[in-house]
Amino acid sequence: MPTITKTKYKVKEEVNSKAEDLFQPYNLGARPFLKWAGGKGQLLNKFQALYPQQLKAKKIKTFYEPFLGSGAVFFDIAQNYDIESAYLYDINDELILTYKVIQKDVSKLIDFLYRYQKTYSRLDKEKRQDFFYDQRTNYNLQRFNIDYNKYSESWFPRAAQLIFLNRTCFNGLYRVNSKGEFNSPAGDYDNPTICDENNLLAVSKVLEIAEIKKADFKEIIKDLKAKSFIYFDPPYRPISKTASFKAYSKHDFADNEQFQLALLYKQLDKKGSKLMLSNSDPKNLDPNDNFFDEIYKDYNILRIPARRMINSDPSKRGAINEIIVTNYATA
Numbered sequence: 539m540p541t542i543t544k545t546k547y548k549v550k551e552e553v554n555s556k557a558e559d560l561f562q563p564y565n566l567g568a569r570p571f572l573k574w575a576g577g578k579g580q581l582l583n584k585f586q587a588l589y590p591q592q593l594k595a596k597k598i599k600t601f602y603e604p605f606l607g608s609g610a611v612f613f614d615i616a617q618n619y620d621i622e623s624a625y626l627y628d629i630n631d632e633l634i635l636t637y638k639v640i641q642k643d644v645s646k647l648i649d650f651l652y653r654y655q656k657t658y659s660r661l662d663k664e665k666r667q668d669f670f671y672d673q674r675t676n677y678n679l680q681r682f683n684i685d686y687n688k689y690s691e692s693w694f695p696r697a698a699q700l701i702f703l704n705r706t707c708f709n710g711l712y713r714v715n716s717k718g719e720f721n722s723p724a725g726d727y728d729n730p731t732i733c734d735e736n737n738l739l740a741v742s743k744v745l746e747i748a749e750i751k752k753a754d755f756k757e758i759i760k761d762l763k764a765k766s767f768i769y770f771d772p773p774y775r776p777i778s779k780t781a782s783f784k785a786y787s788k789h790d791f792a793d794n795e796q797f798q799l800a801l802l803y804k805q806l807d808k809k810g811s812k813l814m815l816s817n818s819d820p821k822n823l824d825p826n827d828n829f830f831d832e833i834y835k836d837y838n839i840l841r842i843p844a845r846r847m848i849n850s851d852p853s854k855r856g857a858i859n860e861i862i863v864t865n866y867a868t869a
């Protein structure tokens with residue numbers, strides 16, 4: 539089984555290993571505006587070597603990312619390759635609402651975020667906590683008053699509130715409980731950047747080529763175009779027997795969904811799309827666990843070293859492998 543451990547990655551890995559932030563530098567302006575569990579910023583240097591040759595040769599014009607999250611791979615591809623359109627989906631209503639606001643009305647969002655920045659920076663530590671929990675309560679209550687299917691003025695403060703909570707919560711972790719309530723506790727940062735105006739403007743520009751949709755991953759097949767590249771980053775299979783992380787939404791993503799995704803992968807392969815999928819490697823925990831090796835046995839499987847950043851205990855953020863599945867040969 540090929541693994542990527544060549545020295546050409548060494549320098550970049552050393553740089554990455556010092557970064558405590560989930561964000562990584564991007565070659566150009568726009569980078570993820572949210573911290574997101576499973577964000578792929580730290581793996582982009584390795585991913586770039588694994589993208590299909592046709593993307594590098596400018597023959598692929600359409601990109602799909604059906605598990606969008608913070609969109610690290612989209613921002614990389616949209617700014618460094620020649621794609622003309624992108625289809626970005628996620629099942630998380632709040633996330634999609636926020637992307638759409640940035641795409642259509644970024645300046646209104648920036649106004650709201652500046653107000654958050656100003657208010658928060660004037661508060662002392664204790665009052666910041668109170669403010670955070672007030673916002674969190676309000677955020678959870680207001681979700682019943684939002685029409686997620688109809689773009690409206692009420693989406694601007696909602697998007698600002700999500701970014702505020704994401705920037706100021708503990709570990710930048712977006713986590714909801716089974717009722718769909720955001721329940722991450724307050725963080726303790728000296729000077730969190732709540733309004734990153736330049737980045738938001740750059741993100742808005744990059745999103746001009748995107749169709750953004752709240753959708754289950756299976757819908758991708760309806761929108762499929764020829765000569766496309768699809769990157770799948772589904773919720774991880776838990777890497778430890780005790781971990782059952784349901785960070786993103788109240789929807790579950792169990793082995794059954796992983797199987798359905800593998801079936802879809804096969805269908806899309808037959809339609810000629812170039813496909814790349816990542817997940818946590820179950821062999822991190824049990825060397826005999828062949829779950830992905832079996833369900834993707836007809837494809838090219840690689841394992842690359844990754845650092846998992848979402849654990850609140852820094853000592854548990856050690857080296858683990860990420861599994862990559864492509865339906866094309868990689869260098």
Ligand SMILES: C[S@@+](CC[C@H](N)C(=O)[O-])C[C@H]1O[C@@H](n2cnc3c(N)ncnc32)[C@H](O)[C@@H]1O
Pocket residue numbers: 574575576577578579604605606607608609610611627628629630753754755756771772773774786787789790791
């Ligand atoms: C591992 S994260 C993606 C992280 C992303 N690659 C990044 O760099 O931030 C998985 C995403 O899948 C979304 N998701 C979960 N179940 C889904 C489903 N059935 N269909 C579409 N998206 C889903 C979650 O809301 C979450 O944002």
